[in-house]
Amino acid sequence: MRRVSTRVLPEPAPATTSSGPCGCVTASSWAGLSPSSIRSSSSRATIGRHPTGGLRPPRGQRLGYAAVPRAFRFSVSAAAPRPAAEWRELGRRAEDLGFSTLSMPDHLDAEMAPLIALAVTAQATRNLKLATLVLGNDYRHPAFLHKQAATLDLLSDGRLELGIGAGWQSSDYDRAGIPLDRPGVRIERLTEAVTVLKGLFAEGPFHFDGEHYTIDGLEGQPECVQQPHPPIIIAGGGKRVLSLAAQEANIVGLNANMYAGVIDQRAGPSATPAATDEKLGWVREAAGDRFGEIELQTRVHIATITDDPQSMADLMAPALGIEPEDALASPHVLAGSVGQCVETLLAWRERWGISYVGISEDAMVEFAPVVEALAGV
Template identity: 40%
Template sequence: MFGQPACEGLVTAQNRPFRFTTSMPRLQQPLSAWRDRVRKIEDLGFHTVAIADHVGDGWSMDPVTMMTIAAEATTTLRVSTSVLCNDFYHPFFLHRSISNLDVISQGRVTIGLGAGWRPLDYSVSGVRFDPAPVRVARLAESVAVLKGLFAGERFTFEGEHFSIEEALGAPRPVQLPHPPIMIGGGGRRMLQLAGRAADIVGINPPRLSDRMTPEGMAREISAEGLRDKADVALAAASAAGRDPNSLLLQANLLDLRVRDEGGGGESRSTSNLVDWLPDGALDKSPLVIDGDVERCIDALLELRETVGITEVHLGRDPDGVAEIVKRLS
């Protein structure tokens, strides 16, 4: 066991069902084969299919476009961004896109937002990579604008980064008061913002790992480090007058290897791009799971019990984790 839950509010998470996410399939031709792949994800019992938001280095899929196609190809599968780079979207126009998609999908959209972390995304696009406090402040304003527009009444906002005057958010989304908002981040500012403003808190390692020692990074993604991050978000929710038990906690498994039972020790990896982490950082993290189906299930149950995480991104290989999804969903 990793220890006891860090906050009494996490006890309620033990009674919550898991909701599993996998990555949006890579775009392929013919498009009918891509649609069939998305339908297979739905048939396997996944709750959500999520798309990242990067540019350059072969990243080619536009999030809103592909979410729309995926939503039209399915009937129950939710579509999500994991996560949008806030600096690439003006919230007025993002609201319009998401509201339309929520109507089209009949209420199956989750908005994942981040402050932006990948310098290459900024350099290739020409968008200025501001210091973290500026990017987080801009994200906070974006969330405020989105919520104001989703309310469906004339909305005015005057901030440091955005100015909205008597704008009417239309159409109203199916999900009221707004589609669920997930804010993902690894630093204290982001976790506090998520606690104040999000429905789902994405608990991530800090991405700029060159600023941290291997020992420090290992602590960040240990059970204790994850509980500390959860506590920051839950405390911020309480300070903002929100019920911390209303928040859902989410995490991406950094490496999941499901071994074939009796299969000679071979495993299938659904790694979530861990090559940027320093050597040794993964050794004791509960976000790294390696074993047969029973071992993987036990590890996920332990993650829910000790940290409170129930929203889990299982990586890029939905077939390889299908039995886990079947057993725990």
């Protein structure tokens, strides 16, 4: 018999309680900037400075890993409704272009339901991983989420990556009439949900008596293919949720901090290289000995192939509330020629250990040469 009592992380000072736990912001939603508008404004073939300037750490200092870095892999994020044939074709195209994963967000906007849509993708593809990036914990009880996740992992022959977050987008809560608790409460609930999910993925009846969830002898079924459970993704921009991710997740996403519940200038300063250094420090400290087992991920919200990355940075920096140099060096912005983008990604991995990179569907074909150059390297 497995019996678990609740364990809640201590709540930090107000400056670090924000969760920012979702890795599903689209390029077009980030401060109202779309890749198409950026490309049109930087279409002149003026060679800009190399976007990786200043990214590399001092000689001998590698912030993100201690030994051999992980090989690169890439995900494409998509969610817009479309006929089944087109959705299946998207998955096949992503797989053929070398992407390892199709990821989906979880909001009440004009998006398809992720677990259902990913099941369709599983039927149409061979090896493509299926990621929720990320599910809002407050939208589903973890016992029911476990059953859905285990079923998808079983029917996809073990291809699910289960991303879950504390929830952040205030419009989801407002429109659905779900109480939007303060970040600390949402992260407490997420902490318990992860404990419940792992308990149900294990063998035998599971018991849990927490502040937010109670499980009385439930045995998790069906049994999933990946053991002990599908890889768990937790992404965030605040210290508390990243500490949870470091302790519990297989994949940790380094995000901007969306504490305001919307995407605006308040998120920009937490997307800079210096802010990412700080986040990685939180992850390393909380992970302890398991840090080397963690895969580090980032979601690139603005991605474009251009010969003039500086003009793009000058355009978007005011909307992000940061300097152009910080915008170009952010791990959430990828801009430049194919060669420059390859160098940028190598610099990210050297400085932060980031090896799992997500981009939006509208950049999938454009970035295929970058994926071809680095996937598996």
